[in-house]
Amino acid sequence: MSREVRVRFAPSPTGALHIGGVRTALYNYLFARKTGGKFLLRIEDTDQTRFVPGAEEYIKESLEWLGISPDESPWNPGEYGPYRQSERKEMYMQYAQDLLDKGHAYYAFDTAEELEAMRERLSAARVVSPQYNSITRMQMKNSLTLPADEVKARLESGDPYVIRVKIPRKEEVRLQDNVRGWVMVHSSTLDDKVLMKSDGMPTYHLANIVDDHLMKITHVIRGEEWLPSAPLHVLLYKYFGWEDTMPEFAHLPLLLKPDGNGKLSKRDAEKHGFPLFPLTWTDPATGQVADSFKDQGYLPDAFLNFLAFLGWNPGDHREIFSVEELVDAFSIERIGKSGTKFDIHKAKWYNEQYLRRKSDSELAAYLLADLAKERIEISQEKAEKIAALMKERATFPGDLWKEGRFMLFAPEKFDESVAEKKWNADAVKVLAAFQAKVTALESDLDADTAKHLLQEAAEACEVKLGKIMQAVRLAATGVGAGPDLMQVFEILGKEELAKRIAFALNTLPVNA
Numbered sequence: 001m002s003r004e005v006r007v008r009f010a011p012s013p014t015g016a017l018h019i020g021g022v023r024t025a026l027y028n029y030l031f032a033r034k035t036g037g038k039f040l041l042r043i044e045d046t047d048q049t050r051f052v053p054g055a056e057e058y059i060k061e062s063l064e065w066l067g068i069s070p071d072e073s074p075w076n077p078g079e080y081g082p083y084r085q086s087e088r089k090e091m092y093m094q095y096a097q098d099l100l101d102k103g104h105a106y107y108a109f110d111t112a113e114e115l116e117a118m119r120e121r122l123s124a125a126r127v128v129s130p131q132y133n134s135i136t137r138m139q140m141k142n143s144l145t146l147p148a149d150e151v152k153a154r155l156e157s158g159d160p161y162v163i164r165v166k167i168p169r170k171e172e173v174r175l176q177d178n179v180r181g182w183v184m185v186h187s188s189t190l191d192d193k194v195l196m197k198s199d200g201m202p203t204y205h206l207a208n209i210v211d212d213h214l215m216k217i218t219h220v221i222r223g224e225e226w227l228p229s230a231p232l233h234v235l236l237y238k239y240f241g242w243e244d245t246m247p248e249f250a251h252l253p254l255l256l257k258p259d260g261n262g263k264l265s266k267r268d269a270e271k272h273g274f275p276l277f278p279l280t281w282t283d284p285a286t287g288q289v290a291d292s293f294k295d296q297g298y299l300p301d302a303f304l305n306f307l308a309f310l311g312w313n314p315g316d317h318r319e320i321f322s323v324e325e326l327v328d329a330f331s332i333e334r335i336g337k338s339g340t341k342f343d344i345h346k347a348k349w350y351n352e353q354y355l356r357r358k359s360d361s362e363l364a365a366y367l368l369a370d371l372a373k374e375r376i377e378i379s380q381e382k383a384e385k386i387a388a389l390m391k392e393r394a395t396f397p398g399d400l401w402k403e404g405r406f407m408l409f410a411p412e413k414f415d416e417s418v419a420e421k422k423w424n425a426d427a428v429k430v431l432a433a434f435q436a437k438v439t440a441l442e443s444d445l446d447a448d449t450a451k452h453l454l455q456e457a458a459e460a461c462e463v464k465l466g467k468i469m470q471a472v473r474l475a476a477t478g479v480g481a482g483p484d485l486m487q488v489f490e491i492l493g494k495e496e497l498a499k500r501i502a503f504a505l506n507t508l509p510v511n512a
Helices: 019-035 055-066 085-102 112-124 148-157 204-214 224-240 266-272 300-308 323-329 344-356 360-373 380-393 416-422 425-440 447-460 465-477 485-507
Strands: 006-009 038-041 105-108 162-165 172-177 181-186 194-196 219-223 248-252
Touching (some): 006 219, 019 219, 019 248, 019 323, 085 162, 085 194, 085 224, 162 224, 204 224, 300 344, 380 485
8 A cells, every 4th residue: 555554543422432442442553553654533423412521531541541642633633633523514514415416315304203104114014124225215205206396395494304325226335354355245235324414413424434535544443343334335435436545444353251152241341340441430420430440450551462362363372562562563464353252361361461570669659659548658678579579469559558468567367277277386386486586686687587597496396397387477477378478577577577476476376
């Protein structure tokens, strides 16, 4: 292709941005960066009845969180604006008029009651999919069936009307999809879609084609749900005489339920306890709050890496990609046709991998932020030590604090199952000796010293260390499992460790 690659993400501001929409934005962004092209964000708000306050800003903030930066948008306009369809309203009628003049569209004056009566007649005749099409339009009130003078009179008197596309009765519509190959549809299966509504606003079908043409879009990468509309769009390009500049199409596979049976829905997310939206969304009508990937602790880079693999693969065994590496590896040809199961466990795995790759200082920042909410202050050095110790056991940044609380708060109670099995006379004897050695230590306690002192105490008591290690951990942390115990002792320090052991010795009853 000799033209500059230009792609667009064109969401409607009707609510929160679904994960499927985020994936569409990501694939468009990756393709634009891979080809040195431009990525546009266009707000498709032609249906004012479905407009939801705050939704547009939500889209903007979601993409910002993920680092998907449009080259042109309502907030960063280029030479092809405006980038909101509602602000382009005046231009669409001239294109609808062009189709009327060419005989590819017509005025329809049918009332809602007349349309419903038509559908009922067809249903009664056992028509599976009642449509306003090349056959039924000849029984309806439109400029194809009414006398020309009546049509003129209706228009001049301000009678409500819509403009419908005139689909040919017998024509094969072909398009080549970059994901699915050749798609062929017979025009008899298509209906005469409304292009201009009675309120003077265009429908998606007209506005989408006109805007893509005027904005010089070269590739339309969108969800599979738009595939049934693609034949109509191909016809519109033909009717406008824009076939030579018609964009290439790529329809992305569906995101499926975790079990693979059907399209992923909000109900599935609620059932399995995972979010569907990048940022938290509060429905302005109901006040209902929908959880988000960000608030659950997903890192944006990890989330993008996970999302990229929902329908695409690099062709090798690699799974971890930076955004730059995704750009380098991405190609439309490696997008699959089949739907992709949504696996939240894989999303968590990605988050764990990205979390573990962060520096101790970066992880400490997460921990210190959580501690600040609790009005707890610790040094940067201590925060880094805790973060380094806990990162292998964390899925989300918040886990550093949740799972590491025991290093800042001494146990007030102990795991009864561990105490019942492991808290015996040998354990008490070794711990008492160990506590005495720790108390007598003149230098700071580090992990190596702690290990040496504990071994000395066990040898002096003639007890094998392996038999009482769970009891030692129980005394210091209140539980029987956790991260490297000697590192825990180093972080606690000798005074705190000695204090905790003393409390356990004085609290727990000794089992025979």
